[in-house]
Amino acid sequence: MATKEGEYMNMRTIKTLIVALSMIMLLSGCWDTKDINKQYLPVVMGVGKGKTEKYRIVLQIPDASGKTQILDKEAKSISKAIDLIRTDSEKSIELVHLRLMLIDRKVAEQGIENIIDFAVRANDISIKGLVAVIDGDFEKTMYHQISPTPEISSYDFFSQDAGWTPNQSIVRIWEAYQNENSYTEDMAIPMLKNGVRTLFTFRGTAVMRNDRMVGTLNQEETLLFNLFKGKYSGGTIEVAQNTSVLIQDAKIKHRTQWSEKGPSIQTDITLDVVITESPEGKGNAVIEKEMKEQLSRQFNQTVRKIHSLKSDVLGIGMIFRPKMSEKQLKEWKTEWFPKLEQDINVRVNVLNEIYFKENANDNKSQGKMLKK
Template identity: 50%
Template sequence: MIPRSLLCAALLWFGMAGVLTGCWDTKDINKRLMPVVMGICKNPDQTYRIILQIPSPEKKGSQYLESSSATINKAIDHIRSKAEKSIDLLHIRLFLICEKTAKSNINDIIDYAVQANDISIKGLLGIVRGNFEQLMYHHVQANPELSSYDFFSEQAGWTPNNTIFRLWEAYRDMKSYTQDMAIPILSKGTDTLYKFEGSAILRKDKIVGEISSDETMIYNIFQEKYTGGTIEVSDQASVLIKKATIRNQIAWAASGPQMNSHIRLNVVISENKQHEAEADISQKLKDLVEMRGRKLIGKLQEEKADSLGVGKYFRSRMTEEQLKDWKLVWFPQLKHEITADVKILNSIYLKTPGKMKNAPQRPDEQNR
């Protein structure tokens, strides 16, 4: 019979062994570098230049590491070899690709990032316009703790005039017959880190055009990513959009695909210097949204890039051959009608003199 003391010792030993083997390869957080931004650009000799931005509390800003090589993976290995700490890529939130590389091909960049085991596919994408190095190393002295990611956060600096595009979406769209990309374009800011200059339109894996910030707002409504923003209806009036929804109806006639998109906007008039009637402001906003929508559709059809993804609504009505030809043949022939319906909400929010409604009085105030 096995002595009880020996049995207890054996159980304790096996228990400790199980616990220890579960964390044998862990590293202290003080021994790790966790980049949040990766910049990628092809050099003239076709090598990849990689710049990593790493938050540095000691420097009250960021630390930068960079290297170049024939492949992205090799460039990362070069950075690791000269870093004083282990580099953990899992925390990268933003991938910035220089414009000249995006105009050529981003397929290998997206494939690398998606297939890498230590990179999150939820990372955001941006296109860098202008001097790539200057933007990557740019920081704001007055606000050193500002994060590059804040400009893409709905809880921070992001606005509906900018796109939010993730790594997994880029991988999906490169393989899709009915969806293309719209990636935000950034340039170096003056008093801020970045300046947004609209969105780049990519067909498959390279830039074929771009849309303005105003057109990007319509794009976000189509993508159901609109969270509210301000539109100037005229030089003297502006409205705050509280809610934006869209309803699409499709048909496939003898002449080809047809689509009707109806946009519903709930707005509050935030400025009205000339005391225009609500009906006039509503009509102006309706005309403005419909005009921007038609301009956006026309530009995408000209570039044969279905960044709105309208082709997905027709997938069940197309043969396999039609599906493969959607972007080059059928999307440019699409007859797309856009209409808008504007509802002005309670004008208690108005700040225009003479137009503010009186707030309801409390019972104790009414008796005074």
Template identity: 45%
Template sequence: MIRRSFVSVILLLCTLSALLTGCWDTKDINKRLMPVVMGICKEKNQDYRIILQIPSPEKQGSQFMESSSATITNAIDNIRTKSEKGIDLLHIRLFLVCEKTAKEDLGDIIDYAVQANDISIKGLLAIVRGNFGEVIHHQINANPELSSYDFFSEQAGWTPETTIIRLWEAYRDMKSYTQDMSIPILTKGTDTLYQFEGSAIIREDKMVDEITSDEVLIYNVFQEKYTGGTIEVADQSSVKIKKASIKHDIKWLATGPQIKSRIKLKVEILENKNEESEEKIATKLKETIEKRADKLLNQLKNDRADALGIGQLFRKKMNEEQIKSWKQHWFMNMEHDITVDVTILNSLYLKSPNKIKKPVS
């Protein structure tokens, strides 16, 4: 016979389990606001100005809420206090930081975003140039929250002349001895939502320089994120890069690190008004890319910012002290040779074996 005490325990456990399965802490979606963009800028009094862009189907556009405080957390709490609905930050896709703040210190902002429990570390990061409020509030069409993200989406408006970096990548690079980062710079567009002005070079947690879209192309090749784009080889000709890849040969000599990088490009000629030979166009393209790569590398050395992440390739060959002094010493004295191989695909498309051109190297 089952004891009464045992039956009582079973009944108690069943009652508790029934209570635990209830969705007692859920909040109706109609009672929540879900921002997709957060703008952050430090004001003259060192307070953080926070602007949240929230999709608003009723307004056929966006709703904006903002506040300022000595800390980001308190500024967001102030917005929550005056909001008639709960604010869910989990859906933020894009973080926009004003250029002035980026030049002073990005560390606090990135630390906050990564350590906050209610913010996705997959959010994208960009720097705003010009009037911060005007860029954030700028709207073009009835769906600005999607337009903001599409500018950085590889399935939509993103192009390989623009860098793309997520919060977790920025946090990783900021803490790294052997790698820095590049963050896209944007301004208010005229016929579009944004206009890109190249990319910022970040050393540790500060913006120290910037590069043009021409150099960004090389940067994305090194990051293995290049997925095609158009380049003007001369005044009357242009090519489209269908595929770009890169391989490195690294050595650690008595004098220090040495690296030979080989970029392979497969291109299609789009315009050739001067009717130049494929060999001549390939040679010009090779020289153009090599010149851009050398310029970018020299610029990064002057900035002591390893935005290409070359130090990552040498980590296994360095001891702890060498890793810590990579940017200050070894990166500055590194020997780096960059060569480009170009393969023209136009002849291949004609399916004529006697017209297939060998890559120019």
């Protein structure tokens, strides 16, 4: 009996220990939680050239009132600069809410590989964050503030649900990392500077070759770039003689060929548009013809400009990728892209006209009849 009672007590003790250990394990994930009131949560990080060091890091930290606190340090590395900010801060710095990295143009022209690699390797930075280039005074842009607007954040200007339009390019950290390591595609990064009545003014797009900025696209060229990439929602195109149209749909078809001379690609773009403004009496056929000629010319001018920069921001290499050997793949940017022959043809379909002008004219006519 004593033996059975001893075994029973041992089993009871073991079960008690198991329960206690389980409870300890459940609680172990909470021991290092931090009070949110004792944390700074930056949403924007600026990376510029320091006056005495390699990097100048500026963090923008919004509060509930809509105001923004600025923390600023210089160091030989990004990690060290952030560490110095943490050292002098009365609260801990957590980068989990970082949504936008702004890189000074001077830094972008020297190369952003280290910056993108840092963002990807940092455990507390989301790779879904956005990247942009400051084309202007770095300090003025990073310290620029408008009247407190707690409902607006800096990264809203890049959100397709908020301020973004096809006149702006957009690239995320993971896309930048992917493109800088890609054999067949380069990246296009939006450029901005501080606004006057708004937080930012968009300047166009920085064209990158590998990790270095080699040129720019203006806003009209950026719209064509986005259109080629299939990002056209909300895009408005101005045609000659006070005519504007809104892009409703775009169909893009590529025909590729690889001959002894090298690769060639013919792209047909069909646009379905709605007229938003046009002079009275101007027919659909005239608008379609004008748009076809204008856009075909502008597209091919933009393509020639991109080729002169030796940057495959349009991702033509991705289209040819299935046809290339491993050797050709590695040589695409240096050997085959410079030999690429590319031509773009545009076709336009006007879906409907704006009827309110006609209705307004009818109302005027009725008014005249009543006066008589």
